[in-house]
Amino acid sequence: MDEWKRLRRMFFFLFFGIFISMVVVVKVSFDHTYKIVPQPIRNIHRVSHTCPQEVSDQTITPLRNTKHLLVSAYMDRRVKDFDIRIIGIFKRDSIQPLKCVFCCAGVFPNTTTPATIKEHPDNFGFAFITTFVMCQIPQNCSATHVSLLTKNDSARVPIWLPIRNQKTAGKEEIKTRFNMTVCISNLFEFNNALQYAQTLELYRLLGVDRVVIYNTSCGPDLDHLLQSYSQEGFVEMVPWPIDKHMNPSHGWLFSAHGGDMHYYGQIATLNECLYRYMDQSRYVLLHDIDEIMMPYEHDSLQVLLDALQEQLPKVGVFQVENHIYPKKPFEESKKGPLPEWRGVPGFNILEHVYKWDRLSGFLAYKLIVQPRMVVQTSVHYITETKAEQFLIPHELGHLIHCPVSTPYVKPLKDIQVDTRLWDFNDKLIPNVNQVLRRLGLLRLERQS
Ligand SMILES: *[C@@H]1O[C@H](CO)[C@@H](O)[C@H](O)[C@H]1NC(C)=O
Ligand SMILES: *[C@@H]1O[C@H](CO)[C@@H](O)[C@H](O)[C@H]1NC(C)=O
Ligand SMILES: *[C@@H]1O[C@H](CO)[C@@H](O)[C@H](O)[C@H]1NC(C)=O
Ligand SMILES: *[C@@H]1O[C@H](CO)[C@@H](O)[C@H](O)[C@H]1NC(C)=O
């Protein structure tokens, strides 16, 4: 009996020991900024053929020996002779020839392929620009990771980017998890929790099932709100620490706003989002948080798009007119029976029911796209696609862009009142209140 107990105890300790060492190994390999897996040192020959195990888990990774930054790598076989598209942020005056290196299922082959570097056409005069680096995978390599080397980089120790969207390699139909994904290209500095809560809840009512937010920084209340949406799974927060690598511009034009890159790298994040959701979402909506794509004859965007797509099966890009709703005028009497939300930081979008005009020129539109039909995008137009494009008539739907500061205030009689947002009040107000209350953001209510 005692013998049996001792044996059992021995087994127990053995198991416990194995378990602990497994936990330690797993923890060590996940704890680092860059995951570092110790290389086997028994067999020198094998070492030279094993991939150096430095894999970036950052959204922005400096490329060694250059002034450039790498963002992410995706399988993309839509451009002839290429397999992989790397999204990067390159310094325009220092672009040099590069070569693509691969990790082929753990094996580090002694071959590279030339990299083809394409700059995004919109640089707006800034020093840094969004780039697409196209690579061909060498023969007999089932590539899992990719990186870039300068022509005379003899060290050959790249920081790997994992290759995503591996499924896109085949031609098979992909079952998407989401129908509608909104990409919010940049969040920095704001703390407008009320506007975010209202807008996110409204998106949900309109049929959006995922919102992606590229986050550089935000205020404490908004952080609290977004942590909650992200835990729930409605929002995906993508860290976007671009300010750690350069001085990003607050504006869109270098000559007017200065800085190193257009609007916190907006073009890079929009394209990143497009590829990130290519296999996951039927439609991707490219607009800002202060904009709502509003259907005017249907209850949801989903229904509107289904109706349009039935008549226009070849369309892969929908342009949506951008209509602006200024901060002023604002008339108390027109406000209607809205809650006050006093003490909640941010704008109340429901108060802005005066429509000024539509934007014109190159700012005129924002976009809804079928991501697999688009190769690259800018903010207001698509820069590469083979898909047909269609402008949604504004009676069917347009952007409610609010609140916007306008150069002057128009008299009330010249301004159209548009209370379309209020059609959603019955569901929207209770939903917003529920979120704010749960997070303790309804401060005045809490005090009384
Ligand atoms: C890799 O290729 C280069 C040139 O093709 C050659 O000089 C070198 O010896 C090769 N290295 C190994 C480890 O095979
Ligand atoms: C690829 O693999 C095939 C079959 O194993 C072999 O015949 C061929 O020579 C290989 N090609 C290269 C470039 O290594
Ligand atoms: C690469 O090599 C060339 C020729 O040897 C040299 O002129 C150039 O400065 C090198 N570039 C870098 C970045 O070291
Ligand atoms: C997506 O849309 C289709 C057809 O409109 C619908 O059947 C499906 O339930 C929707 N999926 C999600 C996740 O909402």
Ligand SMILES: *[C@@H]1O[C@H](CO)[C@@H](O)[C@H](O)[C@H]1NC(C)=O
């Ligand atoms: C946004 O980024 C900032 C700065 O890294 C971070 O402190 C904050 O927690 C992030 N918020 C969310 C919701 O991810």
